[in-house]
Amino acid sequence: EMRLVESGGGIVQPGGSLRLSCGASGFSISYYWMHWVRQVPGKGLVWVARINVGGRGADYATSVKGRFTISRDDAKNTLYLQMNSLRAEDSGIYYCARKNYRDSRGYYVDGLDVWGQGTTVAVSS
Amino acid sequence: DIVLTQSPLSLSVTPGEPASISCRSSQSLLQNTGYTYLDWYVQKPGQAPKLLIFLGTRRASGVPDRFSGSGSGTDFTLKISRVEADDVGIYYCMQALQSPQTFGQGTKVEIK
Numbered sequence: 001e002m003r004l005v006e007s008g009g010g011i012v013q014p015g016g017s018l019r020l021s022c023g024a025s026g027f028s029i030s031y032y033w034m035h036w037v038r039q040v041p042g043k044g045l046v047w048v049a050r051i052n053v054g055g056r057g058a059d060y061a062t063s064v065k066g067r068f069t070i071s072r073d074d075a076k077n078t079l080y081l082q083m084n085s086l087r088a089e090d091s092g093i094y095y096c097a098r099k100n101y102r103d104s105r106g107y108y109v110d111g112l113d114v115w116g117q118g119t120t121v122a123v124s125s
Numbered sequence: 126d127i128v129l130t131q132s133p134l135s136l137s138v139t140p141g142e143p144a145s146i147s148c149r150s151s152q153s154l155l156q157n158t159g160y161t162y163l164d165w166y167v168q169k170p171g172q173a174p175k176l177l178i179f180l181g182t183r184r185a186s187g188v189p190d191r192f193s194g195s196g197s198g199t200d201f202t203l204k205i206s207r208v209e210a211d212d213v214g215i216y217y218c219m220q221a222l223q224s225p226q227t228f229g230q231g232t233k234v235e236i237k
Contacts, residue, residue, distance in 0.1 A: 035226075037174070045166075045174060045217055047226040059224035062126060095173055099221075103186065110221065111164045111179030113186075118173060 002026035002114050004096050009119030016086050016123070022079040022096030022116055030074035033099040035112060036081050038092040048094070049081065063089070086123045093118040127151050127220050131229035138208040139237045146232045148218035150199040154181070162222040165194055165203045168231075169214040177216075178203065210236050 008020040020036070036048040049070040051058045058070050069082040079096050097112035128151040138144045154163045165178035176185040178194035181201060191206045205212060213236055218229040 039168075044215070044231040045168070045219075045228045047219070047228060050224070050226070061225045097174075109179060109183070109185075110160070110162065111176045111185060112166070112174075112219075113176050115173040115175070 002098075004098065004114055004116035006094060006096055006116040006119035009094065009121045011122045011124060012086055013125050014087060014123055017082070017084045018086065018121060020081040020083065020094055020096075020119055020121075022081075024077045024079070024098075027098075027114075028074070029072060029077055029079060029098070032101070034070075034072060034079045035097045035099060036070060036079075037095045037097060037112075038090075039095065039118070040092045046092070050099070051079070083121070086121075088123050091121055091123045093120050126225055127154075127223060127227050129218050129220055129227055129229035131216075131218060131232050133232060134230060135233045135235070137235045137237050138205075138212075140210060141207050144205040144208050144212075144234060146203045146216055146218075146234075148196075148201045148203070148229050150201070150220060153198045154201075154220050154222045155198055156222060161197060162220060163194075163196070163201050164219045164221060165192075166217045166219060167212075167214045168217065174217070205234075208234070208236065212236075 003025045035050045038046045049060045051070045055072045067085045071080045095118045096116045098114040100113040103109045130149045161181040163181045166174040168174045182194045215231040
């Protein structure tokens with residue numbers, strides 16, 4: 001069974017830092033682009049960041065650029081999100097997700113098809 | 126950034142009846158490869174989002190054929206042919222054409 005498990009969430013003061021981890025099992029993340037998505041309670045989903053295969057390219061939401069860094073350790077089958085200079089508006093449930101590219105028959109597919117259960121970040125004084 | 130606008134923002138449906146959600150993009154989601162990078166996700170209460178539709182019209186593995194995606198360019202629709210009680214949740218469209226990727230505001234589906 002393919003699984004993603006996030007950890008590292010917690011309560012932090014404004015201006016503080018947190019590092020989220022996302023461990024994968026049942027598949028190797030080395031073949032996939034990986035993403036982070038935030039859910040704001042009572043609001044909606046916000047795309048946060050993505051990292052390409054190999055880890056040499058990453059993209060970020062405008063609101064987190066320069067403060068957050070996505071990275072990966074394929075040997076540990078783990079994705080990370082380093083969050084610095086945290087703000088109240090960064091609060092929410094953070095999900096990691098896998099971007100698929102090929103189905104079991106070898107056809108091209110797309111979409112974020114495997115998600116973790118989320119880890120909660122609360123930025124508050 | 127590409128802006129996705131969903132409508133309606135909430136929907137109350139009788140079981141067995143159809144439902145339709147619109148997603149409009151501020152720019153075309155058609156890539157020069159011919160693929161259209163628009164996904165649909167549902168988030169049920171207390172759960173992570175789940176992929177329903179990718180590339181605008183293709184059902185993800187295991188998704189019932191009651192769900193269908195249509196549209197092109199900037200206008201897209203998710204249709205549920207016969208709503209079931211288990212379909213309650215918030216439905217989101219997401220564009221994957223360009224970074225930053227963006228979600229629509231979400232449409233809350235409730236059962237009458």
